[in-house]
Amino acid sequence: MDEHNKPNASMLQVAKAVLAAFIGIRKKDDLENDAANIKPSQVIIGGLIGGAIFVVTILFVVKIIVN
Amino acid sequence: MAAIHGDVHGHGHDDHHPTGIMRWITTTNHKDIGSMYLWFSLAMFFTGGFLALGIRAELFQPGIQILEPELFNSFTTLHGLIMVFGAIMPAFVGFANWQVPLMIGAPDMAFARMNNWSFWLLPVAASLLVSSFFVPGGAAAGGWTFYPPLSTQGGLGVDMMIFAVHILGASSIMGAINIITTILNMRAPGMKLMDMPLFVWTWLITAYLLVLVMPVLAGTVTMLLTDRHFGTSFFNAAGGGDPVLFQHIFWFFGHPEVYIMILPAFGIVSEIIPTFARKPLFGYSSMVYATASIAILSCVVWAHHMFTAGMPTVGQLFFMYSTMLIAVPTGVKVFNWTATMWRGSMTFETPMLFAIGFIFLFVIGGFSGVICAIVPIDIQVQDTYYVIAHFHYVLVSGALFSLFAGAYYWLPKWTGHMYDETLGKWHFWLSMIFFNLTFFVQHFLGLAGMPRRIPDYALQFADFNMISSIGAFGFGMSQLLFVYIVIKCVRSKEAAPEKPWDGATTLEWTHLPTPAPYHSFEKPPVFKPVSH
Ligand code: HEM
Ligand SMILES: [Cu+2]
Numbered sequence: 001m002d003e004h005n006k007p008n009a010s011m012l013q014v015a016k017a018v019l020a021a022f023i024g025i026r027k028k029d030d031l032e033n034d035a036a037n038i039k040p041s042q043v044i045i046g047g048l049i050g051g052a053i054f055v056v057t058i059l060f061v062v063k064i065i066v067n
Numbered sequence: 068m069a070a071i072h073g074d075v076h077g078h079g080h081d082d083h084h085p086t087g088i089m090r091w092i093t094t095t096n097h098k099d100i101g102s103m104y105l106w107f108s109l110a111m112f113f114t115g116g117f118l119a120l121g122i123r124a125e126l127f128q129p130g131i132q133i134l135e136p137e138l139f140n141s142f143t144t145l146h147g148l149i150m151v152f153g154a155i156m157p158a159f160v161g162f163a164n165w166q167v168p169l170m171i172g173a174p175d176m177a178f179a180r181m182n183n184w185s186f187w188l189l190p191v192a193a194s195l196l197v198s199s200f201f202v203p204g205g206a207a208a209g210g211w212t213f214y215p216p217l218s219t220q221g222g223l224g225v226d227m228m229i230f231a232v233h234i235l236g237a238s239s240i241m242g243a244i245n246i247i248t249t250i251l252n253m254r255a256p257g258m259k260l261m262d263m264p265l266f267v268w269t270w271l272i273t274a275y276l277l278v279l280v281m282p283v284l285a286g287t288v289t290m291l292l293t294d295r296h297f298g299t300s301f302f303n304a305a306g307g308g309d310p311v312l313f314q315h316i317f318w319f320f321g322h323p324e325v326y327i328m329i330l331p332a333f334g335i336v337s338e339i340i341p342t343f344a345r346k347p348l349f350g351y352s353s354m355v356y357a358t359a360s361i362a363i364l365s366c367v368v369w370a371h372h373m374f375t376a377g378m379p380t381v382g383q384l385f386f387m388y389s390t391m392l393i394a395v396p397t398g399v400k401v402f403n404w405t406a407t408m409w410r411g412s413m414t415f416e417t418p419m420l421f422a423i424g425f426i427f428l429f430v431i432g433g434f435s436g437v438i439c440a441i442v443p444i445d446i447q448v449q450d451t452y453y454v455i456a457h458f459h460y461v462l463v464s465g466a467l468f469s470l471f472a473g474a475y476y477w478l479p480k481w482t483g484h485m486y487d488e489t490l491g492k493w494h495f496w497l498s499m500i501f502f503n504l505t506f507f508v509q510h511f512l513g514l515a516g517m518p519r520r521i522p523d524y525a526l527q528f529a530d531f532n533m534i535s536s537i538g539a540f541g542f543g544m545s546q547l548l549f550v551y552i553v554i555k556c557v558r559s560k561e562a563a564p565e566k567p568w569d570g571a572t573t574l575e576w577t578h579l580p581t582p583a584p585y586h587s588f589e590k591p592p593v594f595k596p597v598s599h
Contacts, residue, residue: 021356022364025399031352035261051363055389062384 009037017043018050092187095179097164098585100186102481104161105474107189109550111153114197116543118146123505123539125522126532139522140208141224145196147211148228151328152235153193155466159331160185160242162473163270165481167246169575169583170264172255172592177248181241188238192231199227210520212317215302215310219294226295229288236281243277246270255574255594261355262596264573265348268355269334272362276323276330279366284320287313311376318369326365329461330358332469333400336422338573339472340404343419344411345570350403357396357403364393371440375449383442390440397433401426416568417491421472424499425465432460435510450520453513459506471498471549478556479563480575483582486556494552497545504538 017034020026026034038046085093094100121142125134134142164182168175176182199206204222207213218225250271254263263271291313293299300306302313333354341348348354370378370386378386404426413419435457439445448454471494478486508531517528524532565581575583578592 022360023356023395023399025350026352026356028352031261035259047359047363051367054364055367058385058388058392059381061388062381065384066381 009034009039009042014038014042014046015050018046021047022050022054093183095175095183096585097168097176097179097182098481098583100176100182101161101164101166103186104157104164104189107186107193108154108156108158108161109553111149111157111193112546114193115146115149115154116546118142118149120539120543122146123536126524127536128533129524129526129529131523134522136522137205137208140210140520141200141206143520144207144210144213144228145200148207148232149193149196150462151211151324152232153189153196155328155462155470156235156239157189158470159270159273159328159466160239160246162266162331162335162470162477163242163246166477166575167249167267167270168253169480169579169587170267170573171250171253171258172574172578172588172594173249173253174586174588174591176245177253178241178245182245185238185241185245188234192234192238195227195231195234199224199231202227212321213288213291214317215291215294215313218291219302226292229292232288233285236285239277240281243274243281246274247278250274255588255591257594257596259596261352262594264334265337265351265354266331266334269330269337269358272358273327273330276327276362276365280320280323280327283316284324287316287320290316311373314373314376315370318372319366321372322369323362323365325458325461326361328466330362332425332466333358335469335473335476336404336425339418339422339476340407341572342476342568342570343416343422344408344413346407346411347572348403349406349409350399353399354403357399360396361393364389364396368393371445374442374445387440387442391437394433394437401430401433416475417486417488417495418472418476420492420495421468421475424495425468425472428460428464428468428502432457432465435460448513450518451513452509452517452519455519456506456509456513459509463506464502468498471495474553476568477575478553479567480579480581480583482557482559483563484556484559484561485563485567486552490548490552490555494545494548497548498542501538501541501545505535505542506538508534508538 013034016030017026017038020030084090091099091103094103121134122139125132125139125142164176167173196206202223204224206224207218207221207228209217209221209225213225213228250263250267260268290299290301294301294303294308300308302308302310304310337348337354368386368390370382371390374383374386408423415423435453439448439454439457475486475491478484512528512531512535515528517524517532563581566576567581568576571577574592574594579587
């Protein structure tokens with residue numbers, strides 16, 4: 001990634017970025033922070049986990065409604 | 068500007084590359100290949116359009132007048148296949164070929180020879196599709212979604228279609244790999260991912276979607292092929308298979324596919340709106356994020372195409388909710404485009420007209436999509452003209468309008484000549500009027516219960532069908548105007564201004580002469596990020 005600062009994002013930051021991505025909204029400062037600190041592999045893994053959580057959540061809601 | 072042949076040592080061979088037809092067959096230049104993609108898709112657009120007019124001519128009045136039912140079914144099938152795989156997708160790849168290197172400051176695509184191969188596969192596939200009309204049994208007639216058992220029963224035409232889809236899939240995968248590699252490795256020094264123009268971003272994400280789902284399509288048609296010829300029973304209940312399995316696999320490809328056809332359109336519109344509003348794009352980062360999330364979500368909604376195929380309630384609710392949630396990031400995009408225009412100093416040249424037309428009509432298509440996503444409603448409108456209306460609002464006034472917008476926007480850069488603005492405006496307004504005339508009434512037909520893919524219909528549908536057919540012929544004729552405008556532009560003697568759009572900020576406008584030289588960015592440009 002960047003020369004000056006090594007990417008070192010916390011789990012929380014990755015989670016926040018992924019959530020923001022799902023809704024489609026992100027503040028500019030946060031974004032630049034993300035871009036500098038999150039590794040692409042983190043985004044991909046975070047995105048996959050986020051996708052799984054998304055699916056499980058809907059399933060959960062559906063189960064509650066059906067019962 | 069860097070002279071075209073400034074660097075004699077590296078490029079002496081430029082002077083004796085083949086001319087005439089061999090130039091086009093052997094070319095590895097992204098601009099040549101981009102142009103070929105665009106001309107090819109234009110030709111396919113008219114081929115598919117011819118089939119559409121055949122359909123609308125038959126449906127002009129109730130009763131069977133000009134097309135036998137079997138031929139009618141072939142027309143609808145090949146219309147869909149040719150428009151999706153022959154017109155819309157290659158057109159976007161053509162834009163990517165021209166614009167991605169120019170917008171990221173790269174000298175060419177990463178794999179120039181593979182690029183040539185991806186293009187030249189297309190005419191082969193197209194010939195297979197078109198010539199299948201003339202083989203015994205005729206062309207495939209089971210719909211562009213080729214559900215079994217219809218597609219396991221048809222004749223040679225179906226095999227030709229399967230082969231064509233294989234070839235087209237291979238071409239798309241190669242194109243996608245090329246685009247991904249180019250974008251990730253060949254950006255001008257200093258251009259970070261988050262500095263890339265949105266068109267490049269949307270294509271990057273689209274290319275990943277392509278790599279993800281085209282193999283699924285290839286697998287589906289291969290299973291179909293083995294079911295047809297090698298005694299397997301993947302989709303044959305008599306042999307222990309399941310025809311509904313086909314629908315699941317097809318739509319696991321099919322829904323991401325519709326986003327493959329719309330994400331680059333979002334990219335084009337996101338370039339044009341800021342230029343003509345003379346303001347930076349509102350919420351650049353939201354746009355990137357929204358595109359990424361649309362791509363991810365598009366993989367978990369596929370069964371909204373199958374609500375009537377039989378599914379447990381849990382499944383219906385799941386796919387209903389996930390589909391409706393996809394409207395959220397889409398809504399974010401529409402909001403951002405609108406906010407970009409807000410208090411901008413707007414002018415309304417043809418690219419901007421098509422971009423605004425896109426937003427307006429795409430929203431209508433998005434709404435009808437959400438309506439289709441509601442299970443109890445969809446059970447009523449599934450396989451009616453309502454669905455036809457929905458997807459033509461997103462594909463014609465969505466994808467196609469964005470292609471027109473992009474063509475007008477970049478024609479001066481490509482050809483060095485300006486298109487005729489008055490005629491461009493005529494093209495827009497005629498398209499706008501006739502498009503709505505054709506497709507808006509199809510909502511009413513669908514709600515009233517007219518099924519899709521039928522050559523004849525009950526009398527109560529007659530009036531709206533007549534209106535729709537008149538609109539369709541008007542729309543088709545208006546597109547001839549587009550061809551005239553493009554040819555006139557290419558042939559024109561007058562040079563276009565260096566930078567016809569004063570609001571443009573991307574590299575192709577700021578760092579290259581007009582027209583873009585045959586070899587551009589042989590030395591990477593110095594990229595200064597503009598704040599978004
Ligand atoms: C807000 C976004 C969207 C939603 C909620 C949505 C929802 C739906 C639903 C539920 C159906 C199935 C209707 C049925 O068969 O009964 C459908 C069909 C379809 N949609 Fe969308 N859609 C959306 C956007 C798009 C876009 C952007 C495209 C393409 C650019 C598209 C293209 C299609 C096509 C081609 C079909 C019909 C396929 C066929 O049966 O032949 N949709 N849509
Ligand atoms: Cu869908």
